[in-house]
Amino acid sequence: GQNIDQPTEMTATEGAIVQINCTYQTSGFNGLFWYQQHAGEAPTFLSYNVLDGLEEKGRFSSFLSRSKGYSYLLLKELQMKDSASYLCAVSPSMDSSYKLIFGSGTRLLVRP
Amino acid sequence: EAQVTQNPRYLITVTGKKLTVTCSQNMNHEYMSWYRQDPGLGLRQIYYSMNVEVTDKGDVPEGYKVSRKEKRNFPLILESPSPNQTSLYFCASSSSGTYLEAFFGQGTRLTVV
Numbered sequence: 001g002q003n004i005d006q007p008t009e010m011t012a013t014e015g016a017i018v019q020i021n022c023t024y025q026t027s028g029f030n031g032l033f034w035y036q037q038h039a040g041e042a043p044t045f046l047s048y049n050v051l052d053g054l055e056e057k058g059r060f061s062s063f064l065s066r067s068k069g070y071s072y073l074l075l076k077e078l079q080m081k082d083s084a085s086y087l088c089a090v091s092p093s094m095d096s097s098y099k100l101i102f103g104s105g106t107r108l109l110v111r112p
Numbered sequence: 113e114a115q116v117t118q119n120p121r122y123l124i125t126v127t128g129k130k131l132t133v134t135c136s137q138n139m140n141h142e143y144m145s146w147y148r149q150d151p152g153l154g155l156r157q158i159y160y161s162m163n164v165e166v167t168d169k170g171d172v173p174e175g176y177k178v179s180r181k182e183k184r185n186f187p188l189i190l191e192s193p194s195p196n197q198t199s200l201y202f203c204a205s206s207s208s209g210t211y212l213e214a215f216f217g218q219g220t221r222l223t224v225v
Contacts, residue, residue, distance in 0.1 A: 099170065
């Protein structure tokens with residue numbers, strides 16, 4: 001079966017660094033995505049990894065290890081507006097790269 | 113402005129009364145998808161479309177229909193809604209060239225009583 005696991009909730013302090021982990025078991029792999037979703041709003045794209053290693057984009061970085069079925073999203077210099085849910089999603093096969101399987105999301109609370 | 117537009121945003125309906133949720137994108141994207149989002153279950157794909165007249169089932173297609181007669185529109189049809197279809201629905205689109213970035217609509221909160 002297809003499975004994506006992420007922690008349900010995390011709490012961090014403004015200005016700190018937080019790492020949100022995601023592990024996956026899928027029939028194939030054609031990329032891993034991270035999305036941010038504020039309460040009541042649509043998900044917005046944060047990052048994409050298809051090769052092993054770290055992708056950095058401003059305060060956000062995403063890491064992938066395909067051999068371990070593991071990714072993390074690193075948020076630096078946390079701001080109050082970073083309080084949101086973070087969704088990990090995997091595209092499971094080369095034949096259907098438009099198909100996405102999402103994890104249940106990690107709700108991040110940033111405290112002053 | 114590039115966007116994906118869903119209508120309606122909120123809908124309360126009764127069991128068995130057919131309804132359609134519309135989705136339109138103005139980015140000339142080939143790929144479009146419908147998802148439902150339920151607490152603790154995350155986003156689950158209902159149907160997707162690779163292009164006009166090309167659609168396929170996602171993970172939870174039962175009770176839903178879609179059509180893709182035009183590139184910009186991808187309506188979701190519930191022929192006979194049931195209470196277990198109460199959910200938050202999202203439409204998304206992406207380009208075949210940069211499919212990795214999916215743009216989501218604002219969401220439709222559907223309640224079936």
